[in-house]
Each structure stands twice: as C-alpha cells, then as structure tokens.
Amino acid sequence: MGQKFLMKGNEAIAEAAIRNGCMHFFGYPITPQTEVSAYMSKVMPKIGGTFLQAESEIAAINMVLGAASCGVRAMTSSSSPGISLKSEGVSYIAGSDVPCVILNVMRGGPGLGGIQPSQADYWQATKALGHGDFQLIVLAPATVQEIVDLMGTAFDLADQYRMPALILADGMLGQMMEPVEFPEKKEAPAGAKDYATTGTQGKRKPNIINSLYLQAPVLEQTIRDRFARYEQVKQNEVRVEEYACDDAEIITVAYGATARVVKGAVDMARAEGIKAGLIRPITVWPFPTETIAKAAEKARGMLVVEMSMGQMVEDVRLAVNGRCGVSFFGRTGGVVPSPAEVLAEIKKLAGGTN
Amino acid sequence: MVFKRISILTGHYGSGKTNLAVNFALDLAGQGKPVTLVDLDIVNPYFRSADFRELLESRGVRVIAPHYANTNLDIPALPAEIQSVFHQTDRMVILDVGGDDAGAIALGQFAPQIRQEDYGLFYVVNERRYLTRDVESALEVLREIEACSRLKATALINNTNLGEETTPELVVSSQGFAEEAAHKAGIPLALTAAKRELAVPDAYPVEIYVRTAWA
Numbered sequence: 352m353g354q355k356f357l358m359k360g361n362e363a364i365a366e367a368a369i370r371n372g373c374m375h376f377f378g379y380p381i382t383p384q385t386e387v388s389a390y391m392s393k394v395m396p397k398i399g400g401t402f403l404q405a406e407s408e409i410a411a412i413n414m415v416l417g418a419a420s421c422g423v424r425a426m427t428s429s430s431s432p433g434i435s436l437k438s439e440g441v442s443y444i445a446g447s448d449v450p451c452v453i454l455n456v457m458r459g460g461p462g463l464g465g466i467q468p469s470q471a472d473y474w475q476a477t478k479a480l481g482h483g484d485f486q487l488i489v490l491a492p493a494t495v496q497e498i499v500d501l502m503g504t505a506f507d508l509a510d511q512y513r514m515p516a517l518i519l520a521d522g523m524l525g526q527m528m529e530p531v532e533f534p535e536k537k538e539a540p541a542g543a544k545d546y547a548t549t550g551t552q553g554k555r556k557p558n559i560i561n562s563l564y565l566q567a568p569v570l571e572q573t574i575r576d577r578f579a580r581y582e583q584v585k586q587n588e589v590r591v592e593e594y595a596c597d598d599a600e601i602i603t604v605a606y607g608a609t610a611r612v613v614k615g616a617v618d619m620a621r622a623e624g625i626k627a628g629l630i631r632p633i634t635v636w637p638f639p640t641e642t643i644a645k646a647a648e649k650a651r652g653m654l655v656v657e658m659s660m661g662q663m664v665e666d667v668r669l670a671v672n673g674r675c676g677v678s679f680f681g682r683t684g685g686v687v688p689s690p691a692e693v694l695a696e697i698k699k700l701a702g703g704t705n
Numbered sequence: 706m707v708f709k710r711i712s713i714l715t716g717h718y719g720s721g722k723t724n725l726a727v728n729f730a731l732d733l734a735g736q737g738k739p740v741t742l743v744d745l746d747i748v749n750p751y752f753r754s755a756d757f758r759e760l761l762e763s764r765g766v767r768v769i770a771p772h773y774a775n776t777n778l779d780i781p782a783l784p785a786e787i788q789s790v791f792h793q794t795d796r797m798v799i800l801d802v803g804g805d806d807a808g809a810i811a812l813g814q815f816a817p818q819i820r821q822e823d824y825g826l827f828y829v830v831n832e833r834r835y836l837t838r839d840v841e842s843a844l845e846v847l848r849e850i851e852a853c854s855r856l857k858a859t860a861l862i863n864n865t866n867l868g869e870e871t872t873p874e875l876v877v878s879s880q881g882f883a884e885e886a887a888h889k890a891g892i893p894l895a896l897t898a899a900k901r902e903l904a905v906p907d908a909y910p911v912e913i914y915v916r917t918a919w920a
Binding site for chain 2: 355356357359366386389390393394398526528529530552
C-alpha cells in the first residue's frame with residue numbers, strides 16, 4: 352500500500368505503463384491525451400527510458416512495431432483522429448504477432464470532430480482497427496484507479512497472446528483527476544521472447560518479424576493459428592462488472608466513464624423503487640457475451656448507454672439474441688449524458704414494459 | 706490581503722489554479738472590488754476558468770478568455786482584449802495561467818507590462834500531485850515557469866488536496882512541505898487553501914467549482 356496521489360487519467364496511464372516495465376514510448380500530441388506524451392517526456396529521460404515524439408502518428412506506431420520486434424514493452428497513445436492514422440501500423444503489428452499497448456483517449460468524430468469526450472470509436476476498436484482479419488484485446492477502464500490496475504493487465508495479456516492490447520478511454524477519463532494508489536512496482540516478466548530480433552550471437556537462425564505471406568495457403572494457416580489464439584482470449588480473458596444485477600428487471604449496459612454516469616442513474620432508479628442494474632464490460636473485446644445472455648433470461652428489458660449514436664448496442668443485441676428488448680440512449684459529438692437523462696430512459700423502460 | 710492589483714496564478718498543471726482563480730475572483734467581487742479574471746490557459750481545453758463565465762459574470766466579475774474549445778481550430782489565440790487590464794488600473798486582475806512551463810509561455814509576452822507594477826506571482830503547489838511530490842521537483846517546475854514567463858514568483862500558495870478524499874489532516878500535514886518549498890525558493894508562503902467544509906484552522910476557505918459530470 353503506497354501513498355495516494357491526485358492524478359489525471361492521462362498521467363496515471365503513463366506512470367502505470369512505466370511501472371509495468373514499459374521503457375519505450377513513441378507518440379505524437381493530440382488533445383485530449385497530450386498529457387501522456389508530456390509525462391513520458393518528463394520522466395523517461397530521468398529513468399533511462401525512451402521518449403520519442405515522432406514526426407507523425409504513422410511514424411510512432413511503426414516505431415512501436417520496431418521496438419516490440421526487439422522484445423521490449425512498447426507503447427503509443429493518441430486520440431481518435433490520430434488512432435485512425437495509426438491503423439496501418441496496428442494491422443502490421445497484429446500481422447507480425449508482436450505485443451504492444453496502444454491507448455485511445457476518444458474524442459468526438461468523424462474527421463477532426465471535436466475535443467470533448469466520446470465513445471464513437473467502439474466499432475473501430477473492436478471490429479476493425481486496420482485492414483485484415485484480426486482482433487485487439489480492448490480494455491475499457493472507468494476510473495483513474497482502474498486505469499492504473501489495468502495497465503499491467505494490458506501489457507501482460509499482450510505478451511501472453513502476442514497481440515496488441517488497446518486501452519479504450521475517453522476525454523473525460525483522460526482529463527479527470529482522482530486519487531490513485533500504485534501497486535508495488537512490477538518488473539516485466541523475463542519470459543522467453545524467442546521471436547525477438549535480439550541478435551543471434553551466431554547460435555541460431557535469425558528471427559524475422561514480418562507480416563507478408565505471398566503463399567495464400569501459408570497466410571490462411573497463419574491467420575487460422577492466430578484465430579485459435581483469439582479463441583483462447585475469448586475463453587479466458589473476459590472481464591466484466593455486474594452492479595445491482597441480482598434482482599434487476601431493467602439492466603443497463605455501459606462501459607468506461609459513461610458507466611459511472613449510468614451507475615448514478617441506477618442508484619437513483621433504485622431509490623425510486625425501480626429494480627435497475629448495470630453490466631459494465633471491462634473488456635469490450637473479448638465481449639462479455641455470456642454475462643449479458645444470462646442476464647437477458649431474467650431481465651424485462653435492457654438499456655445500452657453510450658457516448659455515440661449506438662455501437663456497442665449491436666454486440667449487446669447479438670448477445671441477447673431476442674431474449675428481451677434492447678433499447679439505446681446516446682449522446683454524441685462530445686456531449687456527456689447526465690444521470691437524470693439516463694434515469695428518464697430507465698423509467699420509460701420500467702413503465703413501458705409493465 | 707495577499708493580493709496585488711495584478712495577481713498571477715501559476716503552477717504544475719492540476720495543482721488547482723483554476724479553482725483558486727475562480728474563488729479569488731468571486732471573493733474580491735464579494736468585497737465590492739471591481740475585478741477581471743483573465744483565462745490565459747492555452748494548454749488545457751478542459752476545466753478552464755472560462756467554463757465558469759456565467760457564474761462569474763452574474764457576480765460582477767469581468768471574464769477575458771481565449772476563444773478555444775468553441776472554435777474549429779485546435780490552436781488558441783489570446784484575445785487583444787487582455788491589454789485592457791494594464792490600462793484599467795482601478796480594477797483588480799486575476800490571471801489564471803496554464804500549467805507548467807508550457808502554460809507559462811503565454812504569460813511571457815505580458816512580462817514587460819506586468820513588471821511595471823507591484824504584481825503578485827503565486828506559485829500554487831499540491832504535495833499530492835505525483836510529479837511535484839517532493840520539494841526538489843516542485844522547485845524544478847517553479848524554475849521552469851519563471852524561465853518561460855520571464856517573471857519571478859513572489860509567494861507560494863499551498864493547495865494540497867486529494868480531490869474528494871481530502872481530509873483536514875492531509876492539509877495540515879502538507880504544511881511542512883509548503884514551508885520548506887517556500888523557504889528554499891526564497892519567497893513567503895502566502896496562504897494554505899482548503900475546502901470550506903474541512904474547516905482547517907487558518908486556511909483560506911475555498912468552494913469547489915470544478916466538478917465531475919456524474920456528481
């Protein structure tokens with residue numbers, strides 16, 4: 352147990368990454384995640400790490416590919432428009448089977464959009480952060496403390512499954528300040544990264560990190576092997592929080608900072624005698640399909656709340672598979688829903704299905 | 706009263722400058738003084754004193770702020786209107802500067818005008834901010850701010866807090882840190898600020914205006 356400090360989400364991400372053995376950061380500033388770069392630029396030179404402000408997001412993600420190929424823990428961070436620029440490199444990293452951690456502090460889109468919080472990159476994060484058949488592990492913290500706790504998980508899972516892990520945050524979470532406590536410093540596990548290009552010392556064949564396979568059957572097999580690993584991730588790595596769900600008739604589903612607004616609304620509904628609950632996916636890929644399917648057996652209805660026009664709601668509908676109604680409430684473009692608005696939606700549902 | 710006609714709030718970002726600036730401006734206005742609050746923060750588009758324009762103006766505070774988050778440009782420009790504070794010498798001025806040396810750059814261009822007056826440049830510290838958790842790191846940030854703003858700090862403000870988890874004991878226990886920092890910087894400790902409800906003896910009582918979306 353250490354001392355508590357007041358930290359911004361973005362700073363906590365940076366410090367937690369360093370504490371989990373990430374000594375190589377490549378970035379490019381963009382609101383609302385610039386404090387990650389700023390923090391790394393201040394701290395990395397003092398501890399012998401690498402902070403590099405690249406000439407572009409595309410350069411930064413390819414530097415991560417290079418560093419990760421050498422077997423070290425590497426990271427980059429950006430916000431929505433910058434993540435789009437990184438998508439080519441992310442696909443290359445996935446196709447090269449090397450681990451890394453990427454942070455997206457989402458802001459309003461599309462295009463340059465805005466600089467206020469958003470969750471409109473859910474589809475991009477969970478379905479297609481780049482071309483080709485691949486997935487990322489996507490973790491969606493809801494508090495600054497959870498960011499600290501999940502950074503280690505992100506690096507560990509990325510290493511274990513040799514795939515990129517994405518921390519999906521939003522401007523609210525990146526900018527908010529909350530008291531946090533850091534767990535004891537943990538060295539990166541010295542596990543054998545036998546794929547790493549660390550020099551052969553004349554004792555083995557050179558390792559080659561590559562995502563190009565010109566023989567179609569070889570590429571197909573490589574992808575099938577990768578997807579076998581994704582199945583393992585789906586089996587073992589789903590993380591989800593259930594809040595007041597035991598006797599809940601109306602189940603809300605929300606992730607990230609939005610889940611805190613919704614939790615407030617659930618408490619307000621409970622105070623008015625409405626049996627409401629919240630399912631909060633902590634991993635949005637792998638998605639907590641089973642938890643939601645099980646809850647749908649008993650629920651009268653579900654309400655998905657997002658800071659978007661409705662993206663995760665599709666995964667919820669697939670999980671529910673018609674067992675109960677699924678409605679959606681969202682604010683977008685940088686507007687944060689209020690607990691009162693969400694409460695009104697819960698009430699509509701509670702009244703409407705009586 | 707520790708305030709000069711021109712009072713400048715600088716510090717590590719997240720040290721609580723904006724909340725203090727809003728408090729100071731409202732307190733001065735409450736005493737019947739004409740006061741102008743200038744939001745000089747060109748670094749952080751979130752949590753700015755301009756967010757409290759309505760409240761401030763309803764209590765008679767004049768607000769000057771860059772057009773920033775409401776425009777299509779990610780690049781803020783400081784309004785020429787800021788020049789008026791150096792001419793309206795019957796008004797008190799609170800300058801809320803952006804965090805760290807990056808924020809202090811915006812202050813530098815006004816240094817020649819500020820130096821012509823008996824100004825107060827307050828360096829705000831919070832012992833519970835991770836990068837300024839010891840006296841040496843706090844002083845390093847101060848030196849960077851002074852270099853960028855081309856102005857010297859005249860006093861220190863202790864704003865140590867842990868957000869909603871702040872206790873009176875926490876504030877009291879930070880006193881030693883603040884006194885040592887002030888002593889080593891060769892400036893007085895002007896005041897220790899604490900949330901009014903905490904009722905910390907001898908502390909400057911503040912309201913919390915910067916709040917979260919779900920509170």
